[in-house]
Amino acid sequence: MIRKSNVIHGLSTLFAPLALSSFVSAQDPAAAAAPAPTENWLVDMFQNAGTIGYLIVALSIVALALAIELFMSIKREKLAPPDVIDELEALFEEEQFQEAMDLCESNRNYLTNVVQAGLAKLGHQFETIQTAVKEMEEEETVKLFQRISWLSLITASAPMLGLLGTVSGMFVTFGEIARAGGSVQPSDLAGGIKIALVTTIFGLCVALPTGAFFFMFRNRVVRTTIEMNAIAEDLFERFRPKNT
Incomplete structure (x- = not known):
């Protein structure tokens, strides 16, 4: 029991x-x-983003397009195609410098621009050739950094726009409080607070990945230009005077 x-x-x-x-x-x-809430939170965020939020979204589209373009163009195969390198080395070995100049003019890229600058100084002292090569290397490197600098600009601008949205959203909120006096309702404040929060989120969501892309491409530019400069300088090393 x-x-x-x-x-x-x-x-x-x-x-x-x-x-x-x-x-x-x-x-x-x-x-x-x-019933359980069925509203999509992402749709709700876009609906309450405001003008500044939409501007941040536009920046994100620009950043994505830039990242794709840079990913496709800033790589060794584009800056110095392997077949062009092989052909230049063969022409230098055979001392066919005019043909090498023609090849550089018909295939414009980082390496050929540098090599062409050196070929234009043939007949001068080796130091003059070397200076021309290094100056063109610096010029081409600056061009690459200018291209990726737009990502840096977006990285800095997106959170600032988010902060501007935060301030404007709080301005709207305090305006509602002033108009309502002592009978303010939470629903009266929701619009301004949503704008403040959504623009802040949008700004950070754009800045973080864009900043990561910028540093990735910056490192790629540094690494690739070092490789290209070594190839170009090695081609002209044959003109260095032999020590007697």
């Missing part, structure tokens, strides 16, 4: 919460019938 009573007590303890919840639901049909 004792074991049976223990089993009954255990079952009653197990099902008591279920019975209680059923009782509460029966007493409060409105709570039981309340």
